[in-house]
Amino acid sequence: MSRIDVNKTYKLFIGGTFPRSESGRVYEIKGANKKFIANPALASRKDLRDAVVAAKSASSGWANATAFNRGQILYRIAEIMQGRSEQFIDEICLLEGVSNKAAKLQVEEAIDTWVWYSGWCDKLYSVSGSQNQVSGPFYNFTTPEALGVVAVFAESKPSLLGVVRTLAPVIAAGNSAVLIASESYPLPAITLSEVLATSDLPAGVVNVLTGKVSELAPWVGSHMEIDGVDVAGLSKKQEDEIKLVGADNLKRIHRFSATNHPERILSFMEHKTIWHPIGI
Amino acid sequence: MSNFEYASAPESKAIANIATSYGLFIGGKFVDPRKGKSFETINPATEEVLSKIGYADKLDVDLAVKSARSAFTKIWSKTPAKERGKYLYRIARILQERAREFAVVETLDNGKPIRESRDTDIPLAAAHFFYHAGWADKLEYAGFGNKPKPVGVVGQIIPWNFPLLMLAWKIAPALVAGNTVVLKPAETTPLTALLFAQVCQQAGLPESVVNIITGDGITGAALVNHPDINKVAFTGSTEVGKAIARSISATNKRATLELGGKAANLVFEDAAIDEAVEGIVNGIFFNQGHVCCAGSRLLVQENVADEVLEKLKARMSLIRVGDPMDKNTDLGAINSKEQLKRIHEITKSGDAEGANRWSPECKLPSKGFWYPPTIFTGVSQSHRIAREEIFGPVLSVLTFRTPAEGIEKANNTMYGLSAGIWSDKGAKILWAAKQLKAGVIWSNTFNKFDPASPFGGYKESGWGREGGRHGLSGYLKSDVKASK
Numbered sequence A: 001m002s003r004i005d006v007n008k009t010y011k012l013f014i015g016g017t018f019p020r021s022e023s024g025r026v027y028e029i030k031g032a033n034k035k036f037i038a039n040p041a042l043a044s045r046k047d048l049r050d051a052v053v054a055a056k057s058a059s060s061g062w063a064n065a066t067a068f069n070r071g072q073i074l075y076r077i078a079e080i081m082q083g084r085s086e087q088f089i090d091e092i093c094l095l096e097g098v099s100n101k102a103a104k105l106q107v108e109e110a111i112d113t114w115v116w117y118s119g120w121c122d123k124l125y126s127v128s129g130s131q132n133q134v135s136g137p138f139y140n141f142t143t144p145e146a147l148g149v150v151a152v153f154a155e156s157k158p159s160l161l162g163v164v165r166t167l168a169p170v171i172a173a174g175n176s177a178v179l180i181a182s183e184s185y186p187l188p189a190i191t192l193s194e195v196l197a198t199s200d201l202p203a204g205v206v207n208v209l210t211g212k213v214s215e216l217a218p219w220v221g222s223h224m225e226i227d228g229v230d231v232a233g234l235s236k237k238q239e240d241e242i243k244l245v246g247a248d249n250l251k252r253i254h255r256f257s258a259t260n261h262p263e264r265i266l267s268f269m270e271h272k273t274i275w276h277p278i279g280i
Numbered sequence B: 001m002s003n004f005e006y007a008s009a010p011e012s013k014a015i016a017n018i019a020t021s022y023g024l025f026i027g028g029k030f031v032d033p034r035k036g037k038s039f040e041t042i043n044p045a046t047e048e049v050l051s052k053i054g055y056a057d058k059l060d061v062d063l064a065v066k067s068a069r070s071a072f073t074k075i076w077s078k079t080p081a082k083e084r085g086k087y088l089y090r091i092a093r094i095l096q097e098r099a100r101e102f103a104v105v106e107t108l109d110n111g112k113p114i115r116e117s118r119d120t121d122i123p124l125a126a127a128h129f130f131y132h133a134g135w136a137d138k139l140e141y142a143g144f145g146n147k148p149k150p151v152g153v154v155g156q157i158i159p160w161n162f163p164l165l166m167l168a169w170k171i172a173p174a175l176v177a178g179n180t181v182v183l184k185p186a187e188t189t190p191l192t193a194l195l196f197a198q199v200c201q202q203a204g205l206p207e208s209v210v211n212i213i214t215g216d217g218i219t220g221a222a223l224v225n226h227p228d229i230n231k232v233a234f235t236g237s238t239e240v241g242k243a244i245a246r247s248i249s250a251t252n253k254r255a256t257l258e259l260g261g262k263a264a265n266l267v268f269e270d271a272a273i274d275e276a277v278e279g280i281v282n283g284i285f286f287n288q289g290h291v292c293c294a295g296s297r298l299l300v301q302e303n304v305a306d307e308v309l310e311k312l313k314a315r316m317s318l319i320r321v322g323d324p325m326d327k328n329t330d331l332g333a334i335n336s337k338e339q340l341k342r343i344h345e346i347t348k349s350g351d352a353e354g355a356n357r358w359s360p361e362c363k364l365p366s367k368g369f370w371y372p373p374t375i376f377t378g379v380s381q382s383h384r385i386a387r388e389e390i391f392g393p394v395l396s397v398l399t400f401r402t403p404a405e406g407i408e409k410a411n412n413t414m415y416g417l418s419a420g421i422w423s424d425k426g427a428k429i430l431w432a433a434k435q436l437k438a439g440v441i442w443s444n445t446f447n448k449f450d451p452a453s454p455f456g457g458y459k460e461s462g463w464g465r466e467g468g469r470h471g472l473s474g475y476l477k478s479d480v481k482a483s484k
Helices: A045-064 A067-083 A085-096 A100-120 A124-128 A161-172 A187-196 A213-222 A236-249 A262-266 B058-074 B081-097 B099-110 B114-133 B136-141 B163-176 B191-202 B217-224 B238-247 B273-289 B302-316 B337-352 B403-411 B426-435 B468-475
Strands: A036-038 A138-146 A149-153 A176-180 A206-209 A228-230 A252-254 A269-277 B024-026 B029-031 B038-042 B049-054 B153-157 B180-184 B210-212 B231-235 B254-258 B264-267 B297-301 B356-358 B374-377 B394-400 B418-422 B440-443
Touching (some): A067 A187, A100 A262, A161 A176, A161 A228, A176 A213, A187 A206, A236 A252, B024 B058, B099 B114, B153 B217, B163 B231, B191 B210, B231 B238, B264 B273, B273 B418, B337 B374
Parallel strands (some): A228 A252, B153 B180, B153 B231, B231 B254, B264 B297
Antiparallel strands (some): B024 B210, B038 B049
């Protein structure tokens, strides 16, 4: 008899640990070949709240880490991903039903995306900040700062790249993130969290939830401790709804075209301007 | 004190030339509102009627937006950037030429001291146009892509606290980036905006690039909800800002919002106390405290609190309250009866919740709307006067023991517009500035504004920045942000 594989239990990623949903719920994911792959957790409102608590607790440590340090950790994520490429490729093939070659290209692009955003961490400040020549004896400068806690609805497909493209700029900015994985293609997000857990990324900086996007989106919209949202994985209708309830704490809500751009980082940052008199 | 009283030094009203009535400025001309409705604008210091102002309803708003759209498509988007800039330079120069007239009209309509409209509002408004004019043909170097494109037609709604200055903050960056605008000034302070319409005529600005419609909140809502505007730019209360965010949530419209604040002004034990006291006074009593970024929460380190309060009270006793047209006046009239009512209501909650009120002795004029400079001590963080924006000359005083506690208290608010730091230690200032969750940090100064300096808030104080290079982005299309 051939050996029986040891299959992975796909769980949530909250505060650096891998819990099941407190609700005890799971849902079934089938591959492109219609065969069962896994029963990931069906996250509840309470799981979301726990994830936000974890993100909030991690946020000042991460935001105040040196930009060089953040850049190194993002690069480290790329390093660890490179070593686990095969696992991502297999998962993408199984889920999306794409060729091995296409999956490999996707994984490589995802890794390179981490490297690209890694390099931005300590350069944003000079590109986006400024010294402002005001009409008076004052030193006046503007510098970007992390927004706080950002919820990210990952794009469905490409299943891995859609996660990395949305997540990397958010944490490059120094934010903590609550990533809501694609409902139909959630597995690469969970596998990615295993990479994040071993990349020196402080616990809580990224939290990953799987489940029903339509169930979680309204709770994300009304959560007063969530400061920003990338709605990549939401429908237009869901986006409108989240904007409506998100107005209660004026969440910064954005949708970007599928490309890497520093504006994706800066959209989840605030600019602070500091004045000080000059004189003796 | 009586030996050193100032003789009155009134500015003359003669230069003002306020018409008895004004229409709406649509298509480069003053036109009567379709339904012929109007309202009065008064001098809040005397309650005398200054002029009759056209009231724009939905139909008028529609006309104004159509006119702005046609100017955008046919004229302004085809005007070379260099020439757009030159129009703005012209406007800046005309504002400078007519500065005295504008200052007088601003003070009459708003109630702010002539010293402030003369030395702050009008020069800054002109400077704002001059600064932005230069950006017109340099936008591709501003860091927003090689071919920055305007957003289109912008609906702009401004408050009554700095009428012309807020107009400048809105119109200058919009025009320079190639947008056309429909601007609605506040109901109680429409006059300088209408005067500005004449400046546009004098500058030869193509018709319909700037449209100015007067009215109230209903007019503003009609503008926000007009299907053919591409962006809303609003300065005002957080409550209205959120309502705007809701009403555009299912549209393609973009928004920049400059909303309320409850700024902490932190005085550390090592501050130069006399300078700090001047800064506290400037922070809360400038413009009658009608300032979204006013330093309305004084946080003093406990061991210097007595000294600071004693000196603050002595300094407050020297504040001259009264005729805004007097060049010696420090604190003018409250802008409206409604605002005065709100200040009374919220300060009464301060009394009821157990805070201690203090005001210097001062005689308030019998006519008009007035409120004395006031401080509350013994304020706790849960008091309404420590949480809500009062928008008046009222300071809530709290204390802290350690720098960490000071920061904690300073950040304990839904707002994040501005904050002040008073300390003689450079490292401490930079540490505190980094911790404070606010868009503008004044260290060892307060309430400073400049066209080159971005302004805007964190958290529920709004979206986006105005002024400086950063302010331009609100009026340019994004390379990467998807529109629906």
